[in-house]
Amino acid sequence: MDIEEKEIGFSTVPFGPQHPASGHFHALLKVEGEMVHELEPHPGYLHRGFEKLMEYRVHPQNCALVDRADVLDPFSCELGYTNAIEKIAGLEIPERGRYIRIIMAELGRILSHMTWIGVLSMVLGFDSANKIAWGDREKILRLNEIATGGRLYPCYLCVGGVRRDISQEFVDETSKALDYLEGQLSFYDYFVFKNETFVMRTEKVGRMSAKEAIDLGATGPNLRACGIDYDIRKDEPYEVYPKVSFNVITRDEGDAYARSLCRRYEIAESISIVRQLLNNLPDGAFRVELSPVWAAPEGESYFCLESARGEKCFHVVSDGSPCPYRVKIRAPSFLHTLSEFPYLAKGSTIADIPAIYWSLDSCPADMDR
Amino acid sequence: MRKMGYLSDKFSRTFTPFGILRNLFRKPMTLQFPYETLPPLEGYRGRHALDLEKCAGCFICSMICPNKAIWPVEFKGRKYPQVHLGKCCWCQLCEEYCPNKAIKLTPHSMMVTMDKESAILGLGEEGFVPRHQ
Amino acid sequence: MSIFYLIVFPGFIFFFFFSLLCEYIDRKVTARLQSRVGPPFYQPWADFIKLMSKESLVPKMADRKRFMAIPIIGVTAVVTAFIYIPLWSAESPFPFTGDIVVVIYLLSLPTVLLFLAGWHSTNVFGTIGATRAITQLFGYEVPFLLALLSPALVAGIWSFSGILNYQVEHTWFIAYLPLAFIVAIISLVGKLERTPFDIPHAAHEIAGGPVAEYSGPSLAMIHLMVNMELFAGSALVAALFLGGFDYIGIIPGFAGAIVGFIVFLIKTLIVLFILICIKSAFARIKIDQLVNMSLKWLAPMAVIQLLIVVGLKFAGIL
Numbered sequence: 001m002d003i004e005e006k007e008i009g010f011s012t013v014p015f016g017p018q019h020p021a022s023g024h025f026h027a028l029l030k031v032e033g034e035m036v037h038e039l040e041p042h043p044g045y046l047h048r049g050f051e052k053l054m055e056y057r058v059h060p061q062n063c064a065l066v067d068r069a070d071v072l073d074p075f076s077c078e079l080g081y082t083n084a085i086e087k088i089a090g091l092e093i094p095e096r097g098r099y100i101r102i103i104m105a106e107l108g109r110i111l112s113h114m115t116w117i118g119v120l121s122m123v124l125g126f127d128s129a130n131k132i133a134w135g136d137r138e139k140i141l142r143l144n145e146i147a148t149g150g151r152l153y154p155c156y157l158c159v160g161g162v163r164r165d166i167s168q169e170f171v172d173e174t175s176k177a178l179d180y181l182e183g184q185l186s187f188y189d190y191f192v193f194k195n196e197t198f199v200m201r202t203e204k205v206g207r208m209s210a211k212e213a214i215d216l217g218a219t220g221p222n223l224r225a226c227g228i229d230y231d232i233r234k235d236e237p238y239e240v241y242p243k244v245s246f247n248v249i250t251r252d253e254g255d256a257y258a259r260s261l262c263r264r265y266e267i268a269e270s271i272s273i274v275r276q277l278l279n280n281l282p283d284g285a286f287r288v289e290l291s292p293v294w295a296a297p298e299g300e301s302y303f304c305l306e307s308a309r310g311e312k313c314f315h316v317v318s319d320g321s322p323c324p325y326r327v328k329i330r331a332p333s334f335l336h337t338l339s340e341f342p343y344l345a346k347g348s349t350i351a352d353i354p355a356i357y358w359s360l361d362s363c364p365a366d367m368d369r
Numbered sequence: 370m371r372k373m374g375y376l377s378d379k380f381s382r383t384f385t386p387f388g389i390l391r392n393l394f395r396k397p398m399t400l401q402f403p404y405e406t407l408p409p410l411e412g413y414r415g416r417h418a419l420d421l422e423k424c425a426g427c428f429i430c431s432m433i434c435p436n437k438a439i440w441p442v443e444f445k446g447r448k449y450p451q452v453h454l455g456k457c458c459w460c461q462l463c464e465e466y467c468p469n470k471a472i473k474l475t476p477h478s479m480m481v482t483m484d485k486e487s488a489i490l491g492l493g494e495e496g497f498v499p500r501h502q
Numbered sequence: 503m504s505i506f507y508l509i510v511f512p513g514f515i516f517f518f519f520f521s522l523l524c525e526y527i528d529r530k531v532t533a534r535l536q537s538r539v540g541p542p543f544y545q546p547w548a549d550f551i552k553l554m555s556k557e558s559l560v561p562k563m564a565d566r567k568r569f570m571a572i573p574i575i576g577v578t579a580v581v582t583a584f585i586y587i588p589l590w591s592a593e594s595p596f597p598f599t600g601d602i603v604v605v606i607y608l609l610s611l612p613t614v615l616l617f618l619a620g621w622h623s624t625n626v627f628g629t630i631g632a633t634r635a636i637t638q639l640f641g642y643e644v645p646f647l648l649a650l651l652s653p654a655l656v657a658g659i660w661s662f663s664g665i666l667n668y669q670v671e672h673t674w675f676i677a678y679l680p681l682a683f684i685v686a687i688i689s690l691v692g693k694l695e696r697t698p699f700d701i702p703h704a705a706h707e708i709a710g711g712p713v714a715e716y717s718g719p720s721l722a723m724i725h726l727m728v729n730m731e732l733f734a735g736s737a738l739v740a741a742l743f744l745g746g747f748d749y750i751g752i753i754p755g756f757a758g759a760i761v762g763f764i765v766f767l768i769k770t771l772i773v774l775f776i777l778i779c780i781k782s783a784f785a786r787i788k789i790d791q792l793v794n795m796s797l798k799w800l801a802p803m804a805v806i807q808l809l810i811v812v813g814l815k816f817a818g819i820l
Contacts, residue, residue, distance in 0.1 A: 011629075013626050013627070033633075034630070058433075060433065060465075061435035061460075061462065062435075064435055064460035065435050065460075121785065124785040124786060126697075126784070126785035127536070127697070127782075128389060128535065128536045128783070129785075132536060132537060142407070146412075149461065150414050150459060155460045163461075163465065190385040190386070190388060191388060191389060194385060195382060195783075196383045196784075197698050197787050198785050200787055200791055201785055292433055292466055349788065349790075352788075386783040386784060387783050389535055389536075389782055390779065392534065393535060395537065397537050397538055397539050398538070
């Protein structure tokens with residue numbers, strides 16, 4: 001695709017990276033009037049060489065740094081890395097450790113979806129919903145702070161369990177925060193999701209059929225909004241997911257509005273999962289103590305999990321030394337931005353581009369690693 | 370008939386967002402910073418503190434630090450660790466693996482300075498004291 | 503005396519301070535609706551002074567004189583329009599028959615100037631924003647004029663003094679022209695380019711649109727023009743539909759003029775509050791949806807209101 005040649009009647013509009021709506025992602029749009037003919041994505045502004053740098057660090061160091069690989073949903077990265085290593089070594093984690101891990105992971109999913117509501121509203125010009133959603137997100141950041149000591153980068157999981165126990169104060173604050181969020185969800189229903197202008201901007205925009213979604217590699221809520229019932233937490237469950245009951249949200253239309261509704265109902269499901277886990281929290285140890293230079297035996301493993309964006313997989317190869325030999329992260333945002341976004345952007349208008357991009361919920365840090 | 374349902378949906382969706390007017394009667398969510406803050410928590414990962422009596426000079430903290438932000442400095446005839454706050458990623462691994470629990474992360478988080486030198490936690494009489502107070 | 507009217511009282515200095523006060527009220531009430539605290543009292547004046555003290559950069563391929571002249575023409579147009587709106591009695595300082603038409607014409611100049619500003623920026627975002635501004639002009643101008651035609655038709659004369667005198671003798675027009683009031687408010691949101699119709703300056707899609715290349719004193723003038731348009735537009739709707747300076751009871755003389763002025767300001771602030779609530783509650787819609795909506799719903803509503811008025815006049819009721 002060579003958009004640089006000038007044709008009469010067409011102009012090249014840059015979308016980012018210094019742009020209020022694009023995050024750290026650059027795309028060139030070939031535009032005629034208001035109609036977009038082609039979109040050429042230029043990723044790579046946040047490439048830090050994660051996978052190579054992880055080969056030079058031992059496991060505790062990697063667990064502390066890997067949550068920068070997806071800044072909006074850090075628990076999923078830590079969960080993926082630790083579970084992949086434990087799968088190679090065949091380590092058994094105490095039950096309390098597993099429960100705490102999934103409580104924090106589901107709270108991280110709620111956090112990611114609240115951030116997403118705020119950003120999608122901001123790019124649609126809906127300033128009020130942005131400010132209110134980010135204000136409510138502060139409740140979960142406070143919960144992160146109580147449990148782990150940091151708001152956005154928790155550095156909480158380690159190979160063998162979790163690094164700190166959760167206190168009774170955390171359990172009380174979590175119940176209060178979940179009650180508050182459930183009340184706010186009914187507010188978001190009538191203020192955002194049933195707001196006439198929001199529906200006008202997102203209905204029938206960026207429509208994908210089920211076959212197109214599978215061909216383009218969509219996962220997560222983008223796939224479930226096209227009618228396909230695929231959720232790794234139900235189909236290939238890991239950690240304590242076999243013990244909790246929840247619904248998988250699917251919708252049929254496949255447009256941006258359906259994706260938004262999928263995520264909104266997923267917040268409600270996550271709240272119910274956290275409540276079930278908090279009620280049945282077992283006592284006991286939460287960690288298997290390991291030395292910092294503990295080495296996994298030789299082998300490789302491929303571990304898939306459902307992050308807030310979609311299917312995230314870690315392929316780890318270990319050669320018996322304290323540092324992993326190779327780590328490969330399959331990031332969901334890579335396919336969302338680089339294959340779905342150009343396909344859906346063809347034939348839409350400039351005003352639809354931010355709506356499509358953010359309804360696919362891609363994180364530039366996750367895309368580039 | 371379906372058209373009437375669709376139109377009445379559109380109509381009600383145009384008026385329900387005005388429910389935001391209820392926010393005029395509630396207190397704002399903002400905490401105005403220097404006057405009102407959330408109480409600091411004990412486990413928060415903030416600035417480091419070193420207990421000179423307990424430190425054995427083993428430098429496990431320096432070896433485990435993922436960003437190589439800790440390195441040795443000479444003080445009263447022995448070597449002690451020194452932390453560069455600009456490189457630190459606040460992961461608390463140094464506290465976790467210190468055998469004598471000499472280096473700790475305190476909840477102090479207001480670390481703003483215009484001077485690069487003071488980002489290095491040097492040594493004074495009582496453990497870590499920034500060079501320019 | 504007319505110099506005093508032009509420069510100090512309903513002229514430039516009063517208008518300048520009061521329109522920045524309207525910006526403060528806008529930002530503060532919007533913030534409280536969003537559960538935030540909002541800026542302090544002196545913020546709009548501080549912003550103006552800060553922008554005036556910065557350097558104004560002009561793009562290399564743009565024509566410097568025209569680029570810098572556009573904001574000044576805009577401010578002049580809006581200040582001239584405001585002088586004809588009567589603030590404390592039925593007559594403005596310079597009344598004449600047909601002054602409503604002059605005011606409406608001058609208040610639609612800022613949109614055309616935004617188009618010129620975007621075009622002269624030689625920036626691709628500016629060009630897209632400029633085209634959108636002109637398309638939006640087609641959308642809201644027709645319903646706005648039709649809605650403002652109804653009060654003039656009822657009063658029988660196309661001037662502010664005639665309409666206000668009619669409202670003083672009978673009730674305010676909002677009581678028997680509700681459809682026209684609704685159409686006038688919605689078209690006013692389009693004219694002032696506020697959410698949900700702030701499509702030309704859609705910051706999130708086209709990084710500011712026509713005003714993207716302005717900085718320094720020119721940008722201060724553009725912000726001033728937008729705020730002044732806000733105050734002038736609200737004052738226009740308050741004068742035509744809410745009765746202007748009219749209040750219950752009569753106090754003659756100079757004290758009566760002061761009370762009338764305060765009542766007028768309160769009515770303008772009520773219209774401003776309605777505009778702020780509309781701004782906070784909605785997202786931004788697309789340009790084709792806007793033109794569709796206004797030509798399919800707003801213009802017919804205004805025409806129906808006109809037919810009702812003609813019918814009632816014919817039947818002798820009005």
